[in-house]
Amino acid sequence: MRKLKVLFAAAFVATGAFSTMTMAEDVPEEVADVKAAYSEDGRYFTQYDIPTYNVQDDGTIDWPTYSGFRRYHSECHVCHGPEGEGSTYAPALKKSAMTMDYYDFIDVVTNGRKKVSASENSVMPAFGTNPNVMCYLNDIYVYMRARGTDAVPRGRPRKKEPKSDVIRADEKACLGGG
Ligand code: HEC
Numbered sequence: 312m313r314k315l316k317v318l319f320a321a322a323f324v325a326t327g328a329f330s331t332m333t334m335a336e337d338v339p340e341e342v343a344d345v346k347a348a349y350s351e352d353g354r355y356f357t358q359y360d361i362p363t364y365n366v367q368d369d370g371t372i373d374w375p376t377y378s379g380f381r382r383y384h385s386e387c388h389v390c391h392g393p394e395g396e397g398s399t400y401a402p403a404l405k406k407s408a409m410t411m412d413y414y415d416f417i418d419v420v421t422n423g424r425k426k427v428s429a430s431e432n433s434v435m436p437a438f439g440t441n442p443n444v445m446c447y448l449n450d451i452y453v454y455m456r457a458r459g460t461d462a463v464p465r466g467r468p469r470k471k472e473p474k475s476d477v478i479r480a481d482e483k484a485c486l487g488g489g
Contacts, residue, residue: 338410345456353475355453361413362449364457370470372463374478377471379454380463382447386438394465395458400433408455416452420444446485 340359347355347365353374355365364376383395383404390401397403408416423437438444444451457463 339412342410342412345460345462352477353472354449354478362453364453364462366457366462372457372468372471373453374472374474375450376454376457376463377468378447378474379450379452379457380468382443383451383454386441386444387451395455401435404455405458408452409459413452417448420448420451442486446482 341357341361344357344359344361345363346357347363348358349356350365350373355363355373355375357363362375365373384393387404388394390398391404392398392401395403395405395408397406411419419435421437421439423439424435426433438448454463458465
């Protein structure tokens with residue numbers, strides 16, 4: 312089965328051009344920066360064109376972060392724990408999202424990863440053909456970033472921006488086989 316493409320920047324993963332591993336103690340500025348520099352149709356991006364969350368003064372969060380909360384808790388939390396807190400089996404994604412390069416994050420979810428050693432035998436499944444993950448991967452990513460900085464508290468977010476027409480149309484196209 313052909314792999315679905317994540318919207319926007321994630322398409323660059325296919326080229327491998329940005330696939331550089333980063334170390335926790337040496338987090339590049341593009342990875343550390345969570346500040347929304349601009350928005351397009353209800354989605355927010357950093358000055359490096361990386362998807363990010365946005366929290367307004369009254370606590371209203373952007374739609375993608377809210378969507379990410381829902382998608383994370385339907386597809387990822389069984390292994391990675393509620394709200395990205397981690398489990399004995401899989402790492403705390405709210406931490407991974409703050410140190411991993413965006414493109415590496417997308418790559419691991421798309422292609423999976425397997426660590427086999429004397430002490431560990433853990434498998435991250437590949438989700439590349441699962442539209443319920445791939446069509447919402449940026450949402451899951453920004454939700455994890457919002458948890459990583461504690462910009463969004465644990466639990467179901469209360470106030471959110473409405474879903475924009477563009478997000479609605481893109482979602483439909485993606486789920487439809489886009
Ligand atoms: C069946 C259990 C399972 C599910 C479901 C799962 N993961 Fe994982 N994931 C793992 C394991 C185990 C690892 C560690 C893999 C390794 O040791 O290399 C991992 C690693 C990762 C990593 C790399 C983290 C790091 O610090 O290097 C990312 C990113 C990730 N998962 C994202 C996700 C997302 C997003 C979802 C939901 C769409 C998801 N995972 C669902 C088990 C799972």
